[in-house]
Amino acid sequence: MQRVVPLLLVILFGSVSGAAAQTPYYQGKTITIITGSQTGDLYDIYARMIATHMGKHIPGNPGILVQNMTGAGHIVAANFVYAVAKPDGLTLLAPNPNLYIDQLIGRPEIKFDWAKFAWLGNASRTTDLLYMRTDAPFKTIEDVRSAKEPPKCGATGTGTTGYLVPRLLEETIGAKFNIVTGYKGGNEVDLAVERGEIQCRAFSLTAFFGREPFHTWRKNNFVRAIIQLGEKRDSRLADVPTLNELMDKHKTPDVGRRLARIVTASEIFQRPYMGPPGMRPELVKVIREAFEKTLEGQCILGGSEKQKARCRVHVR
């Protein structure tokens, strides 16, 4: 028996130390995804979808929570994750994708460098369009360019798509708009269009084809899209020109094209997920792979329509 006990100890200790060496980093830990939105907003909904499903794709199966850290249009959350959170892979960020524009123009509240976050992936992409009431005297974007009295487009504020897109069209292709700001939400802009107070609005193509009142409006020919901002024409808007086509047609200088690239990049960022700078490469790799599996990802930038179709998942 004297020989058996040490042998058992060796087996036991060997087994334990081997297990310890193989214990996944995330085992028994909890990841927190911080979003700058309120509960129930789309950023929050996406983050909770990721939180529900991603843990099973991470070795060690950590728990994942979502924390809502509102303030200054997601800037408080982004500043916190960038400068305060430890880069230990346990705090991630799901911010508003337009924050890079705030950094570019030098907003003093920004305490982060967008390029230095640990980039983990993006959960959704869309593109923008501008719709016009069909009874307005602007059948195409060329009518807007040549109009003596510009159409009135509505927006909630200056940092939104409703404001940025018409301004971009002014800068790049010489269109003119009267942009009416101050609406409390997108629904209020649409109501103003319905009342005839304004005639147009720029927003996402996903919303245009995804919900009311736009199903009814399209069916009744109440509004039509007159420009789309994707790289290529969406198949549902085959007769609507893209901004790129119009910039070619009107020979937009390089500065304008760069501007368009900056503004339309927010369509690609859409639902970004990042970690603090300095996250260990092996942790970045683990989360990137888990993120991809969570999204059932087959798509990369420039992927085919068939590839993209495969990556569309639905949370029911």
Place this chain on the structure above:
Amino acid sequence: MEEVKSKKLDAEYTSGEEMETLAKEMMSQRPEIIERLRKVLGK
């Protein structure tokens, strides 16, 4: 959460590597481009 579960969310994956490349490109703008952007934003 019942409301969340009932929503259909389109998800389309873009890799972290692609996002990192795009982020670096966005932050490498010439001064005249940034000035033009400020003008567009009315800042």
